[in-house]
Amino acid sequence: MAGDNGYPYAVPLSYVLQDGKIYFHSAKAGHKLDAIRQCAKASFCVIDQDQVVPMERTTYFRSVIAFGVIRILENTEEKRSAIEALAKKYSIEDSPESRNAAIRQEWNALCMLEMTVEHLSGKEAIELMKGSPA
Template identity: 35%
Template sequence: MSSPQLRRTDRAMSEQGAHAMLKRSFSGQLATIGADGYPYCIPLLYVWMDEEIYVHTGSARGHLRANVERDPRICFAIDEPDQVFDYGRFECDSGLAYQSVVLFGKIRIAEERAVKQRFCEALMAKYGKPDTTRPKGFFPRIDMITVYAISVERMTGKEMALPPLSEQWPAQDRTKTPNARA
């Protein structure tokens, strides 16, 4: 597993903040390990349920399923960008306000129909239209999907708040190379 140390401790997000972000973020990127040793990363919709991440795909055995069956180690990441801001005189003196969570864990196939049903209900609660008149809780193709559950072994969150205008350039000059000339 990668280093457990967060290099930018000044940007560390609280565990409570990371959990809140996992509940609200739109999508994530799931990385698995291929048989050839290369990472395979795909964007997926997800739900945070029972202190685990749940995702799904079609039931066809593709690249993701082959990787999961061979090696359950994964990395899952979410991020929410905010605004780019200037902190110095040069273009490269720019920053991005953001929040992100990266977690490492193990993935397994959730085969139990009751878990798949709860996942589908949670997925529709998160992504569906709340004012729909369509039947709720009825998923006739539930047996045609594979639901994956990710147990979290380690999680870190980072955030950079948008500084107030009084702390941005030109009000403040925090150029990283103050002696440089354009």
């Protein structure tokens, strides 16, 4: 995202991919939301693999950068669907009742964001492309 004084702003996030969109949560105030309100365009980087291979003096890596636009979810149903997907991803062992209780407890302070991906750029080590063991 575009941050203060023209500096790029990047922040690690917990996320879920659902229906081709990336969802993540936020507090209702802060630098991230300020940046989104100033300019909704953003990039989102995910490192799928980064295996150090000392004997080859390299890494077997796979990553992708998504470029798109972020919007704050205002609709209650959209917000609920997004937080449920995120909760299921990160609390897979929890019962639905436990997840719902946690969501209810945090609901008023919760802001959910949706990134619509406009284009992707990815890269992976040649060894992975060739099917080398990783």
